[in-house]
Amino acid sequence: MKLFKHALAIDEIVAVTGGEGHSKQTLKLDNVCEVSEANARSVVFCEQDRLVETLRQSQAGLILTNDAFAAHFENRNVIVCEKPYFSFMKLVSYWLSLDAGEVEYRIHPTAIIDPEARFEGEVAIGAYSVIEACTTLGKGVRIGSGCNIGKKVSIGAGSIIHNQVCIYDDTVLGKNCEIHSGVVLGADGFGYLVLDGRQTKIPQVGNVVVHDDVEIGANSTVDRATLGSTVIGKGTKIDNLVQVGHNCVIGENSVLCAQVGLAGSTIVGDYVYLAGQVGAAGHITIGSRAMVGAQSGIAGNVPAGARLFGTPAGDANQMKRVFVAQKHLPDMLRDYQKRLKERDQ
């Protein structure tokens, strides 16, 4: 249950969500939650049959739902919206910003800021964070506690860097990005040559460039390029524990789910969807709007709009037929071996 500091009347909620409300004027709502934990001051949403009965028996103070479902909640406070989930999200966002109030831009006295760092407006920096030389923070940047921001880093206006993020030298981050705890941006790409029997490191002198509106989940890593830049395009969203290798170039509004790994120099288009634990080989191109099923291993180029699955990844429909057929393989083998024997006799 998310309890908000500011309680809202139904009329105010109607104004925010844009639906049609049936209201008891006096009621004040102060939380959003799952249907199962609702109380008389909760706002919930319903657009799924399986929730109706639980919701009818709940104390929920206000229900966002659609026209079809509204009939189930006759004597209840209801706001009828075209897209209840979307309206609910809008409400939650509004409520969060209301609670946040004016953001206080405070630099904690224990933050260590190099005299050659530059701020382009008010910024917030948490305790025990270190900002190194020649780094620029845009207006409204908020950096958590225990962060290490290297030299010549640039962070665009409005970006949020959560606690314990590590950003190596030369990284460029766009506006309104959100980087979660434990993320490491700009560590060395992974490249060695065997010389005289020893793994010898290839110097990694490129950087990482993250465009606007990117979110990167906890403990993910994006390596710097060997030369040039590893690039994350505008609006792309990366989940936790994802690895982006050196010199990868990811397009806009793509989605990389948890534990995805991209080897070096792979190019990913726009609106690509890589499900959890997908791996992609290096030096390949994944076309825009490709969708790749969980745990798939992408070994070669992927055309735009393709649906892939499996390791090595193939057309998802074909692979599904393969996986269904696979269950019969032991029987098929017995049949094959029997025929072989008959032939030999």
Next chain:
Amino acid sequence: MKLFKHALAIDEIVAVTGGEGHSKQTLKLDNVCEVSEANARSVVFCEQDRLVETLRQSQAGLILTNDAFAAHFENRNVIVCEKPYFSFMKLVSYWLSLDAGEVEYRIHPTAIIDPEARFEGEVAIGAYSVIEACTTLGKGVRIGSGCNIGKKVSIGAGSIIHNQVCIYDDTVLGKNCEIHSGVVLGADGFGYLVLDGRQTKIPQVGNVVVHDDVEIGANSTVDRATLGSTVIGKGTKIDNLVQVGHNCVIGENSVLCAQVGLAGSTIVGDYVYLAGQVGAAGHITIGSRAMVGAQSGIAGNVPAGARLFGTPAGDANQMKRVFVAQKHLPDMLRDYQKRLKERDQ
């Protein structure tokens, strides 16, 4: 080799392990180790044939073994136990606690503790850790160095938080939990809707609830719920680099090995065993006592007690037969194509 500060006589060790001891009274033991590194003051255990010869030739001061194996070590100091490994573990635990002595509950002067944080007894907090407002630490909680504990967090009595752990606001941790370095609890769940061509974030206002006796390995991540709670049940053990998505609910005494990934809203029962790198789709249920082989990809509901393997995961025995049969697939294909050709002629 683990060297302990307090040396123990064989009699004391017999008392702790509960076995039957043959003792040279004067000998003092001060370490436990692998058989190959044993010295005259080492305690080792033996219940495997392959270790006997090495152990016979070692200097090991004391051998915990069972009745069957004791014959191999005639002129040696031996304690005969029913379960040597278990007795050995008991000894090590005892010895560790003896060495630890009275725990000193010290709050490092560099720890930054919000005046609205509340301690329910003595606690230890390391250097450069930050405890935010309205957070409660139970009696005997030990927090390492460089940790960030957010607002309205609750940590139950006796829990150990190692160095550099990040706990976001609203997280609830039970008693006697152990959270290893680099763990991130409560980062935002991963949810977006495409609106007007942009990936738009779904606000994540739930939390993470971890019950008693849970251990979470280094650099693992557990995301907060979108609404409600992501839950880790009592006694469940999570290895390193594991991802638990938003709104997952994991039962009691389950085991998630390294690099397992659970997508959002998946329900895992009690005593479930997920081997390394297993992935599970979202919105599915994995029944209690299910065992899932390494790297398996769980695409749908799993009945209680099932043994699964493969991607997509199927019955482990059947999948093993499939994998054996698979090796013949190229030959089978040649046969099939030959017959096709013959038919066409």
Next chain:
Amino acid sequence: MKLFKHALAIDEIVAVTGGEGHSKQTLKLDNVCEVSEANARSVVFCEQDRLVETLRQSQAGLILTNDAFAAHFENRNVIVCEKPYFSFMKLVSYWLSLDAGEVEYRIHPTAIIDPEARFEGEVAIGAYSVIEACTTLGKGVRIGSGCNIGKKVSIGAGSIIHNQVCIYDDTVLGKNCEIHSGVVLGADGFGYLVLDGRQTKIPQVGNVVVHDDVEIGANSTVDRATLGSTVIGKGTKIDNLVQVGHNCVIGENSVLCAQVGLAGSTIVGDYVYLAGQVGAAGHITIGSRAMVGAQSGIAGNVPAGARLFGTPAGDANQMKRVFVAQKHLPDMLRDYQKRLKERDQ
């Protein structure tokens, strides 16, 4: 583009790279970059056909290339080398060291160093790092900011520990290692026994031993041994988000790509190559110079020099034939089922 503080004349570059140079004496170069971003002061290398045209049209100030390619760049500044990429790497390494100049060994005043820690020469320690008791740092060790180095740790001369690394007690690190941000060395191995229905922790009292010249990528984890040591051999290179389980012993000059996971007690030889997301079961041996394809799952012992692929991993060539044949499986099944039907009639 990597811009260096010191500009170099072509003659100097010839001296470093050892090739044969055609030089305009007055030109000074100050950066290395990808061909596509080259300016008049850039040094680039070319040994690939696909880059020739872009490079001909670029402003690149100096081109390292081989004899065969040199003809494409007639009126340009060229150094002809036997191995252009290798010569280029040498140049970059030289240039980096030139820029780095004399390393300044500074201990930040906020670093907390136990009086019982010992330094064997000049060392650098960043802000807010904590070095615990009885830990030894070799000559020239550089530790970043926000690191936690436990008790009785030993770090060999010349090793670089980047920001926010966590090293647990008793870890031994060799000389000239490089450990990236977010790495956790020495967290507890993952071992439990079910006693009276509860997952009961097996005490983990071994340690981690990392030999000389090892590099470990961001957010990787190496667990301490239960007894004895988890060992990473000399010159082995580990990428990001890799998990090395307790009691693993990895040989020399092996390469573990991103998100590889090794379960406990697995032995890996020398010059082994494990591609991204490979998993290996516990208690197995992977022979020297084995190469294992991405996402493979190694279930049993691997002979030296083997080439493996797939889950469960098999001979790479055979597995490739299996994967090719697999696409025909649905057709083969239809054929099989038709024949079954005919037989039954």
